[in-house]
Amino acid sequence: MLILDVLSPLLLLSIVLPGYGCWAADIPEDTTAEFSVRLYHQLQVAGGQENIIFSPLSVAVAMGMVELGARGASLGEIRQAVGFSHLLPGVEFSLLQNLTAGLLDDGARYVIRLANSLFLQEGITFNPEFLHLMRKYFRADVETVDFSESAAVADQINTWVENHTESQIRELLSAEDFSSVTRLTLVNAIYFRGSWKNQFRPENTRTFSFSRDDGSEVQTLMMYQQGDFSYGEFSDGSQEAGGVYQVLEMPYEGEDMSMMIVLPRQEVPLATLEPIIKASLLEEWANNVKRQKVEVYLPRFKVEQKIDLRSTLQELGIKKIFTSDADLSAMTDGKDLYIGKAVQKAYLEVTEEGAEGAVGSGMIALTRTLVLYPQVMADHPFFFVIRSRKTGSILFMGRVMTPEVIGLNDNDFDSM
Template sequence: MKMKKLALIIVALTIVASVIVWNPFNPEESGQAWARLEDEEATEQSVEDLADGSNKFALELLSKLSENSEKNIFFSPWSIYTALGMTYEGAKGQTASEISSTLHFPENNDLRRPSFARIQNLLNENKEYTLETANALWAQENYPFLDSYFNTIGDYYGGKVTNLDYAKEPQKACDTINKWVSDKTRGKIENLIKRRMITPLTRLILTNAIYFKGDWVKQFDEDKTQKDDFWIDEEKSVQVPMMSLSGENAKFNYAETEYLKALEMPYKGEEISMLILLPKDRSGLTDLEETIDINRLENIKTQLQEEKVSIKMPKFKFKTKYNLSKILKEMGMPTAFTTDADFSGMNGKKSLFIDFVVHKAFIGVNEKGTEAAAATGVGKKETAIPEEKTFHANHPFLFLIQHEQTGTILFMGEVTNPAE
């Protein structure tokens, strides 16, 4: 008998990173207090292992997104990882095995859930910046999902279930989800779900949103921002606003190898930082994309040490949107997108599969920030000779925004043309 097609739609993430803001942090903007998730069984090692898996996935996904692309790239690997983690909770058999392998999940499943919860709890603590994550499940009303699945998502991921009627009121369902997305991202992400994405066979939509707003510890002077060349390749350049920062107080964690320069710039609170990898050659980004992996990244980070640095980098702001279904299939989890998928952990039957995974993001970087005392990270030392280094990001570069305590890469991207 031919299986009836039932679509499990996964909206992997809706993210907004407003990296440098004009306004100071206001704790009241964060809304309701985060309800702490069940993380008591998590250990320092289990959290490290999960963050390591997420970071491996991040770099592999970056490699896929950059294939045959010359556009700016921006995404949140942690949001995708979390959304697919919620999906994995309902997967069985080969479907689960493929997802686990693609996401580099730690072998101990009993520690994976509380480790997810621990990282979520740490990210949602109110600090000197705004960083919030949120999960939600949008279920077809009266569809027999298992209580055990929804309970797991609620306990370890903080996902709240809302019932909608996709068959009879698809536009209302679409509007409800989009309002949640807009609210969670301060209006930066609008109309994530299109009406055409919802069909009478839609049974579940999962959403994950992450929002970040932080001030540089050491700010750029707006008066020093000037138009300058940003070299898209060896021969072509565009004029863009280039920010500048130098002087006795411009001390940052810095490293230099034969092929690239690395600069770490902390945000106020010094628990979140941006790490920029700048190839020395104008056309070196492609080589960096092809060679960067978790081991090389960690090696670069261990070489960081405090230096006086003369910095020039462009202001940039752009939006991205990706349908990740094809990429995730190529990365090793094809079964989840076919009628052979086994998500019986959600409803007790093998009748669900992933219809699509969509990702939309926004990032804006400019001069503003709040000055604070700088502190050197653990294992990082000051050089004996205070020679000023130069870090002029006037050609394509890679950047990531990371959570210092866990090492989790929250956001990642490439700037190939800040004028776009």
């Protein structure tokens, strides 16, 4: 059974004193989708030839948590950047609440765990209404700690993180992330585990050459199957993306969740396609792929990334909450708080049979010379999203520039 584990991303927000360094179906489909794409483009600019993995949903939820404590211009910047400015004030909290509740369907064939926690400095009085709303909309746990005991606090939060990600994300924080001036830390964790509806057979996996955009090649384990999937070929009409590119949507068991893979032509670098990615295009892909039989060659891949979101969010217009001009007075009676750190860490692994999936040997895969159906040959960089098919909300977004690299062996496609 193919298992996909996505351990998201944790968004940590450490709030310090100034002067010191330190969705449901009700949600319009484009409410946070544009924010998601803008986040991706910022990471793309800074990412060079590296893999990317992050959770737009995790960022939106964490920003919602901060928004509950924000006022004035700080509040306005968050609402504008995330995509809530066209809504009546406060409506977004119910929308986020409904969205996350919709994902936690007891009858779902996948596993999603959303966990939010507040770690407060001992002796600091926080607004009871703020704490009440945090519990109401985000079901956030609230714990008090002494941030001056930085090593103990780091251990406590790291343990919380491990417990909510099946121990896949470890040592996210260190004692250096806290000091006596830290006042509040918000942590948001998302865990997703799903099995393909159409599963790959491990015995069809072979060593294969993956061509990177810099011209180099690496050896990876390529999975193969022929099955019925939603598939389409698209063109940007201007040749900017190299002409026609492929979109494949692969559902997980239950079909409420899916991974969408966007693959340029072999000779076209992914960087040529990335600029055209927009929220409206994501929806166009989802609405126009058609069910048909497709041959799929997909590498096993593992993507892990820790992102400093502070600069990224500032580039998107969320600036004041990171400066001494921040107005987070809905959290406390004073106006002496600002956000000192914003970090997200995500982990994604795709295999045939889970994180430790065995590779079969001795079997012969179908020959590539007998092309009876469209082929999706992901032997070069591709873009992907994992999304809810019911709401369109994007749990994870990223790209694979280099898949899992292995040494050469005899089980490859060279003789085919």
